[in-house]
Each structure stands twice: as structure tokens, then as C-alpha cells.
Amino acid sequence: MSPAILMIITSSLATGTIITMTSHHWLMAWIGLEMNTLAIIPIISTMHNPRSTEAATKYFLTQAAASAMVLFASMINAWQTGTWNIINLTYEPAHILLTIALAMKLGLAPMHFWLPEVLQGSTLITALIIVTWQKLAPMSLIYMTMNNLSTTTLILLGLLSSIIGGWGGLNQTQTRKIMAFSSIAHLGWMITISSIMPNIMILNLMIYLIMTIALFCSLILSKSKTIQDTTLTWTLSPTLTTTMMVLLLSLGGLPPLTGFMPKWLILEELVAQNLIPTATVMAMSALLSLFFYLRLTYTTTLTLSPNTTQTKFKWRFKPNHTTLLMTASSTISMFLLPMTPLMLL
Numbered sequence: 001m002s003p004a005i006l007m008i009i010t011s012s013l014a015t016g017t018i019i020t021m022t023s024h025h026w027l028m029a030w031i032g033l034e035m036n037t038l039a040i041i042p043i044i045s046t047m048h049n050p051r052s053t054e055a056a057t058k059y060f061l062t063q064a065a066a067s068a069m070v071l072f073a074s075m076i077n078a079w080q081t082g083t084w085n086i087i088n089l090t091y092e093p094a095h096i097l098l099t100i101a102l103a104m105k106l107g108l109a110p111m112h113f114w115l116p117e118v119l120q121g122s123t124l125i126t127a128l129i130i131v132t133w134q135k136l137a138p139m140s141l142i143y144m145t146m147n148n149l150s151t152t153t154l155i156l157l158g159l160l161s162s163i164i165g166g167w168g169g170l171n172q173t174q175t176r177k178i179m180a181f182s183s184i185a186h187l188g189w190m191i192t193i194s195s196i197m198p199n200i201m202i203l204n205l206m207i208y209l210i211m212t213i214a215l216f217c218s219l220i221l222s223k224s225k226t227i228q229d230t231t232l233t234w235t236l237s238p239t240l241t242t243t244m245m246v247l248l249l250s251l252g253g254l255p256p257l258t259g260f261m262p263k264w265l266i267l268e269e270l271v272a273q274n275l276i277p278t279a280t281v282m283a284m285s286a287l288l289s290l291f292f293y294l295r296l297t298y299t300t301t302l303t304l305s306p307n308t309t310q311t312k313f314k315w316r317f318k319p320n321h322t323t324l325l326m327t328a329s330s331t332i333s334m335f336l337l338p339m340t341p342l343m344l345l
Contacts, residue, residue: 012039020137026074026084037063044122055121062114069101089148105138109164116180127176128216131183151195161188166288173227185289193266204262211333217326218244231305245301250333252293258336
């Protein structure tokens with residue numbers, strides 16, 4: 001892809017999200033979502049192989065259907081209420097449709113089937129864009145329409161996503177599919193708390209983005225596409241191996257690390273709202289996710305696969321441009337937990 005075309009696509013991707021996040025009118029929000037979808041499709045299909053073409057097609061069909069539902073929901077709401085303002089979503093069928101459409105856009109269960117397949121057909125960098133940047137526009141729409149959406153529906157979607165995100169990842173050997181199910185589980189936690197405490201949802205989203213960026217940078221740097229590839233990370237850099245181990249444990253939500261903070265705050269809030277069964281199921285589903293993170297941790301740091309003399313020369317390869325980003329995001333992913341009281345002021 002030529003630099004000029006790449007610049008146009010990247011700026012369109014950024015502009016689409018920013019338009020959706022800053023709009024008050026439903027049509028502008030829809031235009032932003034469409035720009036986002038159309039800009040990412042050439043990026044997914046740059047590999048020119050059948051799998052990436054299939055991934056781009058699946059992504060386009062899912063996102064186009066979800067965008068059409070968003071537009072339809074806003075139209076019937078405007079028909080009933082006489083306003084196109086995003087905040088005034090008061091017509092019940094409209095907000096049910098919108099919830100389904102945004103769940104489809106985000107890849108929440110039970111509308112999650114496209115996400116692992118699309119990520120598997122993409123490169124690691126494209127997969128990183130899909131599970132981070134592409135989540136911002138739908139999440140901002142959920143945040144803006146929060147007061148009118150059904151709390152019960154959102155909690156059910158969140159519960160189902162956290163369970164399926166944990167369960168689906170257990171059987172995977174491809175790191176991109178594992179990250180897809182990890183994304184589904186994390187989004188489930190965010191959606192569960194969204195209508196109860198939106199500021200915790202935003203905090204969870206920010207921490208999720210930082211941890212996911214850090215881990216994807218590690219995977220890109222070590223060129224790890226399968227669990228088997230992670231066994232050779234030590235030959236590239238022992239520091240990277242240790243960092244990757246701590247990042248995986250942080251994503252799993254183990255206490256001394258940053259990843260524990262959103263889970264702790266969400267469970268605390270759910271118990272405060274007397275949603276104890278919901279909190280129990282969420283905590284149990286976190287154990288499912290933790291299992292596959294621990295498996296990745298084990299293969300990365302504690303196993304030594306059969307190797308030849310040549311594999312030990314991997315450290316001679318020059319690191320690519322993701323190193324600085326990985327250093328910053330990894331540091332935050334590990335050491336942010338003591339800052340929790342400051343974030344809740």
C-alpha cells in the first residue's frame with residue numbers, strides 16, 4: 001500500500017471515530033461509524049490472500065448490518081419524538097434496536113461470532129486496531145445514550161459476554177483468537193457496569209486499551225501468531241519474556257497489577273447495588289479467562305521447546321517501531337493499581 005493511500009485511510013479511520021464521539025445528531029454519528037467501517041476494510045485485506053479477503057467481507061457485512069440498524073433505530077425514534085438528538089432516545093423499540101446494533105458492532109455475545117474470525121484473517125497490527133480503536137465509537141454511543149438504555153439488557157449482555165469470552169478462549173491455540181475472546185470478556189465487564197457507574201466503564205476501557213496495546217506490541221515484536229511461537233520469545237529478549245508474563249497476568253486481573261483495578265471496582269459496585277448473583281457469575285467467569293492467560297504465561301516463560309542453534313540468534317534482529325509504545329503501555333499496565341484512590345476522586 002502506497003504511503004499516500006495509507007495516510008488517507010488512517011486519517012479517515014481517526015476522523016470517523018472523532019465525528020461519532022463529538023456528534024449530537026444521529027446522522028452524523030452514523031456517518032462516523034460508516035467512515036470507520038469503510039476505512040478499515042482495505043487495511044484488513046492488504047494481505048491479498050483468501051483468508052484476509054474473507055475476514056474483510058465478514059467485517060463489512062456485520063458492520064454494515066449494525067450501522068443500518070443504528071440508522072433505523074434513530075429514524076423510528078425521530079419519527080416518534082420529533083428530534084434527532086442522540087441524548088433524546090426515548091422510544092422503547094428504538095433503544096432496544098440500538099442496543100442490539102451496538103452489541104453487534106462491539107462483538108458482544110451473542111453477536112460475537114465475527115470477531116475471532118476477522119482477527120484470525122488479519123495481521124497482528126490490524127487486529128490491534130480492530131480490538132482497540134474500532135471499539136471507541138460504539139462505546140461513546142453507549143455512553144451518550146446510557147440513561148435511556150435498558151439496564152437489565154446491558155447486564156445480561158455483559159454477563160453472557162464475560163462467560164463466552166472466557167469459555168471460547170480455552171480451546172484456542174492462535175494468539176489472535178485468544179485476544180479476540182479476551183476482548184469479548186473485557187467488553188462484557190464494561191457493558192455490565194455501564195448503566196450503573198459510567199465513569200468506571202470509562203476507566204475500564206482506558207485500562208483495557210493500554211493493556212491490549214502493550215500485549216499486542218509484545219506479540220508483534222516477537223512475531224508470535226500461535227501459542228507454540230511464544231515458547232521462543234526468550235531467544236529474542238529475556239526482558240520481553242518477563243514483561244509479557246506480567247502483562248498476561250495483568251490482563252487476567254491478578255491483584256498486584258493494574259488489571260485487577262477495574263475488576264475490583266466493578267465487583268464492589270455490583271455488590272453495593274445488591275447484584276450479588278451477577279457479581280458472583282462475573283468473578284467466576286474471570287477465572288475462565290485467567291486460565292488461558294496462565295497457559296500463555298506458562299508457555300512464554302516456563303517452557304523450553306526443542307530448538308536449534310539458529311533460534312538463539314533471534315536477538316540479533318533489530319527491534320521495530322513498537323518498542324517505545326510497548327515500554328510506556330507495559331509500565332502503566334503493571335504499576336497503576338496504587339493510583340486507584342486518585343482516579344476515584
